[in-house]
Amino acid sequence: MRILVLALRRIAWMPPTLLGLIAIVFTISRIIPADPARVIAGENASPAQVEALRQKFGLDLPLMQQFMRYLRDIVNGDLGISLYSQRPVVEDLLGRLAATFELAIAAMCLAIMIGVPLGVVSALHRNRWLDQVIRLATMAGLAMAAFWLAILLQLFFSMTLGVTPVQGRIDGWGPDQITGFYTIDALINGDGETFGKALRYLILPTATLAIPAAATIVRFTRAGVLNALSSNFVFYQTAMGLPRRTIIWKYILRSAFIGTLTQIGLVFGNLLAGAVVIETVFSWPGLGLFAYNSILQSDYNAIMAFTLFTGSVFIVVNLLIDIAQTLLDPRTR
Amino acid sequence: MRMRRLFRDRALLIGTVIISILVLVAVFAGPLATFPDHVTGFDPNHRLKAPGWQFLLGTDRMGADIYSRLLFGARLTILIAVTATGTAVIIGVPIGLIAGYFDGWASEALMRVSDIFLAVPQIVLAIAIAQTLGPNIQNVILALSVTYWPFWARLVYAETRSQRNEVYVEAAKAMGASPLRIMVMHILPNIAGSIIVRTTIGMGATILAAASLGFLGLGAPPPAPEWGRMIAESREFLPQAWWYATAPGIAILMVVMGFNLLGDGLRDVLDPRIRRGGGDGR
Amino acid sequence: MVAEKLLSVEGLSVHYITEGGTARVLDHVGFSIRHGEIMGLVGESGCGKTSLARAILGVLPGNAEVVSGKILFKGSDLLRLAPSEAEESIRGRAISFVPQDPFTSFSPLFSIGEQIRTLMRWKSPDRKPGEKVYGSGRRKRDRERVMAMLQAVQLPDPEGLLKKYPHEVSGGQRQRLMIAMALLPEPRLVIADEPTTALDVTIQAQILKLLKRLITETGASVLFTTHDLGAAWEICDRITVMYAGQEAETAPVQSFFDRPAHPYTKKLLDSLPTENSPLIGIPGRVPSLLNPPAGCRFHPRCTSSTEICHHKQPDVTEMGYEHAVRCHHPIMGGGQ
Ligand SMILES: Nc1ncnc2c1ncn2[C@@H]1O[C@H](COP(=O)(O)OP(=O)(O)OP(=O)(O)O)[C@@H](O)[C@H]1O
Ligand SMILES: [Mg+2]
Numbered sequence: 001m002r003i004l005v006l007a008l009r010r011i012a013w014m015p016p017t018l019l020g021l022i023a024i025v026f027t028i029s030r031i032i033p034a035d036p037a038r039v040i041a042g043e044n045a046s047p048a049q050v051e052a053l054r055q056k057f058g059l060d061l062p063l064m065q066q067f068m069r070y071l072r073d074i075v076n077g078d079l080g081i082s083l084y085s086q087r088p089v090v091e092d093l094l095g096r097l098a099a100t101f102e103l104a105i106a107a108m109c110l111a112i113m114i115g116v117p118l119g120v121v122s123a124l125h126r127n128r129w130l131d132q133v134i135r136l137a138t139m140a141g142l143a144m145a146a147f148w149l150a151i152l153l154q155l156f157f158s159m160t161l162g163v164t165p166v167q168g169r170i171d172g173w174g175p176d177q178i179t180g181f182y183t184i185d186a187l188i189n190g191d192g193e194t195f196g197k198a199l200r201y202l203i204l205p206t207a208t209l210a211i212p213a214a215a216t217i218v219r220f221t222r223a224g225v226l227n228a229l230s231s232n233f234v235f236y237q238t239a240m241g242l243p244r245r246t247i248i249w250k251y252i253l254r255s256a257f258i259g260t261l262t263q264i265g266l267v268f269g270n271l272l273a274g275a276v277v278i279e280t281v282f283s284w285p286g287l288g289l290f291a292y293n294s295i296l297q298s299d300y301n302a303i304m305a306f307t308l309f310t311g312s313v314f315i316v317v318n319l320l321i322d323i324a325q326t327l328l329d330p331r332t333r
Numbered sequence: 334m335r336m337r338r339l340f341r342d343r344a345l346l347i348g349t350v351i352i353s354i355l356v357l358v359a360v361f362a363g364p365l366a367t368f369p370d371h372v373t374g375f376d377p378n379h380r381l382k383a384p385g386w387q388f389l390l391g392t393d394r395m396g397a398d399i400y401s402r403l404l405f406g407a408r409l410t411i412l413i414a415v416t417a418t419g420t421a422v423i424i425g426v427p428i429g430l431i432a433g434y435f436d437g438w439a440s441e442a443l444m445r446v447s448d449i450f451l452a453v454p455q456i457v458l459a460i461a462i463a464q465t466l467g468p469n470i471q472n473v474i475l476a477l478s479v480t481y482w483p484f485w486a487r488l489v490y491a492e493t494r495s496q497r498n499e500v501y502v503e504a505a506k507a508m509g510a511s512p513l514r515i516m517v518m519h520i521l522p523n524i525a526g527s528i529i530v531r532t533t534i535g536m537g538a539t540i541l542a543a544a545s546l547g548f549l550g551l552g553a554p555p556p557a558p559e560w561g562r563m564i565a566e567s568r569e570f571l572p573q574a575w576w577y578a579t580a581p582g583i584a585i586l587m588v589v590m591g592f593n594l595l596g597d598g599l600r601d602v603l604d605p606r607i608r609r610g611g612g613d614g615r
Numbered sequence: 616m617v618a619e620k621l622l623s624v625e626g627l628s629v630h631y632i633t634e635g636g637t638a639r640v641l642d643h644v645g646f647s648i649r650h651g652e653i654m655g656l657v658g659e660s661g662c663g664k665t666s667l668a669r670a671i672l673g674v675l676p677g678n679a680e681v682v683s684g685k686i687l688f689k690g691s692d693l694l695r696l697a698p699s700e701a702e703e704s705i706r707g708r709a710i711s712f713v714p715q716d717p718f719t720s721f722s723p724l725f726s727i728g729e730q731i732r733t734l735m736r737w738k739s740p741d742r743k744p745g746e747k748v749y750g751s752g753r754r755k756r757d758r759e760r761v762m763a764m765l766q767a768v769q770l771p772d773p774e775g776l777l778k779k780y781p782h783e784v785s786g787g788q789r790q791r792l793m794i795a796m797a798l799l800p801e802p803r804l805v806i807a808d809e810p811t812t813a814l815d816v817t818i819q820a821q822i823l824k825l826l827k828r829l830i831t832e833t834g835a836s837v838l839f840t841t842h843d844l845g846a847a848w849e850i851c852d853r854i855t856v857m858y859a860g861q862e863a864e865t866a867p868v869q870s871f872f873d874r875p876a877h878p879y880t881k882k883l884l885d886s887l888p889t890e891n892s893p894l895i896g897i898p899g900r901v902p903s904l905l906n907p908p909a910g911c912r913f914h915p916r917c918t919s920s921t922e923i924c925h926h927k928q929p930d931v932t933e934m935g936y937e938h939a940v941r942c943h944h945p946i947m948g949g950g951q
Contacts, residue, residue, distance in 0.1 A: 024458070029465065032462070140586065144589075145544050148585065155578075232714070233720050240738065240797075242738075243737060269454055277549065280548075292549060295464060314454055314457075318452065330780040331723055
């Protein structure tokens with residue numbers, strides 16, 4: 001019961017946050033620029049075109065009225081028209097959501113698979129050479145510009161060794177769309193060949209995104225394990241002669257993982273944000289590449305819609321992780 | 334003696350060395366550069382030359398010396414990091430102090446606003462702002478400070494909350510000190526340590542974000558020697574011009590790592606709460 | 616004579632290596648515990664009670680160093696045992712442990728049942744040495760054991776309790792669980808390090824009575840550390856007083872209270888305002904273990920010290936039946 005109350009309280013906090021986000025995007029797009037119509041129309045528009053735009057989007061109305069219209073449009077699922085493709089931006093964004101999520105989730109899994117064991121090993125070898133090496137690698141992973149790492153990986157694996165494609169998501173037809181995740185769709189269709197192909201395309205962008213994320217996870221896991229190692233219950237279990245392995249893999253790992261999970265929302269958010277940059281390097285047709293192309297084409301509506309959309313996704317994902325974490329920890333259950 | 338103790342912490346030592354080198358390089362970019370005029374100029378006869386004695390780190394697509402551009406890029410990096418982070422601190426710290434010291438709906442509202450900013454990935458907001466304002470250095474700085482101030486507001490808010498019922502604050506109140514005086518003269522010095530640590534680490538984050546904006550084409554326009562954009566430019570010329578992206582990437586890595594190490598080291602020195610004693614390592 | 620001793624600690628010295636230097640936390644400590652006996656270990660805070668308990672269990676902190684001595688358990692030296700052997704067949708089997716703080720000694724993330732099951736998987740008396748699998752037959756028998764034990768420690772609704780998480784259970788109940796878990800492996804020796812300090816005063820007496828009754832039933836021995844002379848009086852057969860890392864006096868409980876031989880013991884007893892109150896201490900400061908005084912460690916606080924106490928460590932003197940004291944000038948009439 002308590003869990004339900006907690007979950008509801010979290011959910012109740014979501015609408016105001018989303019409203020706040022909308023207000024921020026509105027401020028950026030309509031209040032900051034001296035003449036929003038001018039910015040939306042782009043540099044080469046004639047004064048007549050600008051005027052037409054101003055009329056069309058109601059940019060001459062009082063701000064409050066503009067905001068209400070903006071809000072109403074969003075509630076109706078209308079994030080505006082892409083000035084470049086002349087299509088509703090929402091369609092583009094929704095169509096690309098799966099690609100970004102496939103990448104971010106794959107990276108999250110990889111990051112956990114690398115980060116948790118390394119964090120545990122690092123803590124168990126505290127202050128010995130292995131710990132030092134892992135900590136140095138972690139530092140580097142956190143300090144690297146992701147797009148640079150992406151280029152290095154491309155240079156080495158794709159261009160020099162030729163074992164992975166340089167960029168793109170698949171060659172030839174993608175699998176029949178079910179989930180929108182090519183790897184999973186291929187598996188559902190029982191199409192091993194397509195799965196292999198999809199995986200080869202997925203691997204480098206995933207690795208790029210996963211490395212800084214793994215570094216973050218290593219840090220939190222290490223701290224969590226060290227904390228658990230010095231806890232009273234581990235002392236008790238040691239004094240009662242439970243096998244070291246049981247203590248570590250059962251008790252310590254679980255408590256370190258709960259701590260790490262707190263950070264996973266943050267990490268996943270960073271992954272989504274990182275994807276924006278990484279997708280451009282690998283031409284991965286997700287939200288990030290869309291944003292990048294919109295920047296190149298000065299497609300103003302598209303960028304604002306992207307900001308709003310990504311922000312909302314981020315808020316929802318964080319909410320879900322929050323709830324999951326509450327479920328996992330018996331103290332809050 | 335005191336310095337000795339400070340540097341017993343290896344992170345602090347290495348961080349200080351790296352950041353000192355960065356500052357020296359930025360200050361003496363002119364004399365250190367082999368082709369100081371290549372910041373704006375170039376030499377079409379030497380396009381995409383591999384590293385060698387003449388061009389230490391090779392040349393770029395315009396035939397400009399990458400080594401020299403890198404040195405001047407350090408100036409740009411420091412400029413962006415210091416002003417953007419500084420502005421974020423200047424916005425965030427007073428908000429955090431006020432919201433932390435006073436109760437009431439205004440405090441609540443301030444913190445809610447910063448929560449909303451924190452609920453969205455910083456780089457996404459920064460992209461939106463930089464795109465609205467147009468690509469140049471001032472706007473990058475503005476975009477970054479607008480998106481990063483809530484980190485300081487949150488931190489200072491929490492610290493102020495934990496300090497405001499301390500005895501020394503009560504004493505100052507009893508002496509009739511004004512809230513402003515208490516906040517600035519009493520609370521701020523007590524929480525300065527954590528602000529400095531956060532700011533140092535924030536510098537690294539700002540540099541990475543600025544580089545990302547540069548990479549996406551939202552940073553300083555050419556021919557400014559911006560490290561992120563140098564890497565973006567290099568992509569066309571891979572895999573032949575491998576040196577093109579390598580050098581600026583390493584520069585970013587070193588500088589960000591320097592700030593992170595410095596921040597970690599400062600934390601051990603300045604933040605007494607997490608300073609560890611000789612615990613037991615079963 | 617040897618056979619009746621279950622545990623015998625001889626000349627045990629333990630140092631802690633710290634930033635400030637080497638702390639000589641245990642200095643040639645000697646005492647023994649017989650079969651079925653409850654031995655009380657009392658002394659001021661920091662005198663080394665917990666360190667001694669941890670040394671016996673073989674779980675000293677990482678910066679500790681055993682410098683000399685023997686810990687003979689059923690005739691073999693625990694200090695020479697392979698670490699894997701100590702983990703497998705000593706800790707939690709032959710020698711088990713009741714912690715001071717029942718609040719934090721459970722993992723908060725697993726149900727109580729799960730934590731007891733894990734313990735039984737490795738420490739059940741049914742388990743053969745080296746057995747890795749937890750067969751269903753053994754699981755069933757262990758479950759019955761657990762149920763019986765939970766009744767024995769007077770916990771209501773054992774079934775429901777096993778499903779609960781530690782935070783859902785009161786402190787007194789948790790300590791009953793800790794006692795149950797200590798006895799489930801059918802140990803020969805239970806080390807209880809201040810098992811009631813963290814509890815409400817009203818519950819302390821109940822828990823002590825319970826412990827005493829169960830121990831008497833099982834025939835195990837107990838090493839019981841406490842600040843509380845009253846509690847020691849209640850349940851112990853013999854008492855050892857520690858001072859600054861050395862045992863000062865060991866005596867059967869009756870002669871300990873009636874005829875203390877060590878000036879320190881005497882002062883402790885005199886400082887007791889009423890029978891059931893904890894140690895409140897005596898004038899002077901506990902000496903630094905980094906730099907303990909030469910000679911007798913107690914001499915700076917002792918009113919009957921003489922020249923010899925300043926430079927010569929006293930040897931252990933037998934004062935009477937089972938009554939030993941480490942003092943140059945034991946109180947006359949003490950021991951007899
Ligand atoms: N890991 C350690 N490193 C250094 N010194 C320690 C360590 N653990 C304990 N000590 C010190 O050793 C001395 C003995 O500690 P111990 O815990 O054995 O005393 P105690 O008699 O159990 O005290 P209390 O009654 O407070 O529990 C104390 O002075 C303590 O500060
Ligand atoms: Mg103790």
